[in-house]
Amino acid sequence: MSSIPSTEEIDEEKERAHFKAVVNAFKYYKLCSLDRIHKSEKMISMLPPTHQNRLDKYKTLLTTFKKCLDVNNSIVHLIIKDVDTMFENVDLGADANTNGMESFGCNYNNCELTSQKQHKMQHDVDKVQSVLKNIVRDWSDAGAAEREQCYQPILDRIEKLFPVVDYIDRSDIKILVPGAGLGRLAWEIAARGFSCQGNEFSLFMLFASNFILNKCLKANQYTVYPWVHQYVNHLKGEDQARAATFPDVPPSAKETHFSMAAGDFLKVYIEENEWDCVASCFFIDCAPNVIEFIERIYAILRPGAYWINLGPLLYHYSDMPTEMSIEPPYDILLDIIRDVGFEILSERSGVKTKYAQNPASMMQHEYSSVFFVCRKPLAS
Ligand SMILES: C[S@@+](CC[C@H](N)C(=O)[O-])C[C@H]1O[C@@H](n2cnc3c(N)ncnc32)[C@H](O)[C@@H]1O
Numbered sequence: 001m002s003s004i005p006s007t008e009e010i011d012e013e014k015e016r017a018h019f020k021a022v023v024n025a026f027k028y029y030k031l032c033s034l035d036r037i038h039k040s041e042k043m044i045s046m047l048p049p050t051h052q053n054r055l056d057k058y059k060t061l062l063t064t065f066k067k068c069l070d071v072n073n074s075i076v077h078l079i080i081k082d083v084d085t086m087f088e089n090v091d092l093g094a095d096a097n098t099n100g101m102e103s104f105g106c107n108y109n110n111c112e113l114t115s116q117k118q119h120k121m122q123h124d125v126d127k128v129q130s131v132l133k134n135i136v137r138d139w140s141d142a143g144a145a146e147r148e149q150c151y152q153p154i155l156d157r158i159e160k161l162f163p164v165v166d167y168i169d170r171s172d173i174k175i176l177v178p179g180a181g182l183g184r185l186a187w188e189i190a191a192r193g194f195s196c197q198g199n200e201f202s203l204f205m206l207f208a209s210n211f212i213l214n215k216c217l218k219a220n221q222y223t224v225y226p227w228v229h230q231y232v233n234h235l236k237g238e239d240q241a242r243a244a245t246f247p248d249v250p251p252s253a254k255e256t257h258f259s260m261a262a263g264d265f266l267k268v269y270i271e272e273n274e275w276d277c278v279a280s281c282f283f284i285d286c287a288p289n290v291i292e293f294i295e296r297i298y299a300i301l302r303p304g305a306y307w308i309n310l311g312p313l314l315y316h317y318s319d320m321p322t323e324m325s326i327e328p329p330y331d332i333l334l335d336i337i338r339d340v341g342f343e344i345l346s347e348r349s350g351v352k353t354k355y356a357q358n359p360a361s362m363m364q365h366e367y368s369s370v371f372f373v374c375r376k377p378l379a380s
Pocket residue numbers: 137150178179180181182199200201202205263264265266281282283286287
């Protein structure tokens with residue numbers, strides 16, 4: 001007789017399925033990315049011979065892009081190499097460290113996905129391609145300018161709020177970075193002597209940060225081609241095949257009080273009055289209801305502690321018709337922050353910031369972000 005699964009069992013099953021889907025996206029990275037190149041080759045082959053001849057140089061470039069995909073693919077496979085042992089509480093099931101292709105009933109190298117499955121897979125593979133760009137943002141020399149814009153104002157403010165003094169051990173100061181992405185900001189804070197925890201819920205990001213933080217031991221040990229999936233807005237052919245090496249600094253080079261915690265910020269952080277500072281960067285607009293994030297940040301800070309925030313208000317759920325999304329503009333957000341109980345110590349808008357942009361591209365997205373520092377009053 002089969003018993004009805006409990007809600008917990010159903011949730012665990014969903015988590016396992018999600019874990020496998022993310023692993024599969026990494027495994028299908030090359031197949032899906034190659035498909036895009038094949039599409040270009042096919043279209044060229046349908047052109048009149050004179051046009052094909054005029055595109056000889058471009059055809060050679062397409063061959064170069066395939067080599068770039070091979071290099072990316074080797075990184076992608078390193079990222080997922082031991083992920084089944086990454087979380088203590090996740091049982092990946094039978095195909096944890098196989099090629100994981102069972103769910104599609106085919107072998108990796110020689111199968112054709114049905115178009116529906118390919119569409120869903122492409123969506124997930126896009127996220128793998130984004131992870132490669134995030135590697136540049138957080139852990140390469142090519143991302144230095146972006147980090148200067150986004151992370152430096154936060155780091156400078158932390159230094160100012162918690163100056164070095166003889167009688168305080170910085171490792172006693174606890175700083176949380178929710179929505180930590182690939183962990184660079186959190187690592188930088190820890191590298192300055194603080195105890196810092198990054199929190200992240202995307203498995204795509206967590207797999208990659210686990211690889212960088214725990215397995216990249218030498219500076220510029222690895223190479224990726226992050227822009228090879230961008231087919232438009234290149235000045236030169238080489239720009240699409242431009243390499244980036246990482247990590248610019250090996251994360252293990254410094255002894256730090258640093259950790260990453262996996263899970264939804266709202267679920268993981270429920271202990272009140274625990275943190276001396278929350279530093280959020282490009283994070284608060286990830287909430288379906290930003291008020292929940294603000295209230296939670298307030299609750300987990302100890303009285304007298306600080307919240308430093310930098311980023312735009314690109315509310316992530318805004319264009320998802322079936323999802324809840326509350327989108328207060330900045331002036332109303334400031335009222336809400338005050339209403340929750342924070343004192344706003346300083347705030348400014350118009351902070352020029354980019355997010356995972358290709359520096360050589362003809363198109364550049366730039367945010368006029370907001371930067372603010374608040375304090376939870378001593379007596380609330
Ligand atoms: C736009 S990215 C910014 C990443 C990083 N802070 C940076 O500046 O590069 C936002 C990150 O927050 C994560 N995130 C969104 N909602 C979250 C939640 N509720 N709990 C934990 N992480 C979350 C996303 O997965 C994503 O990696």
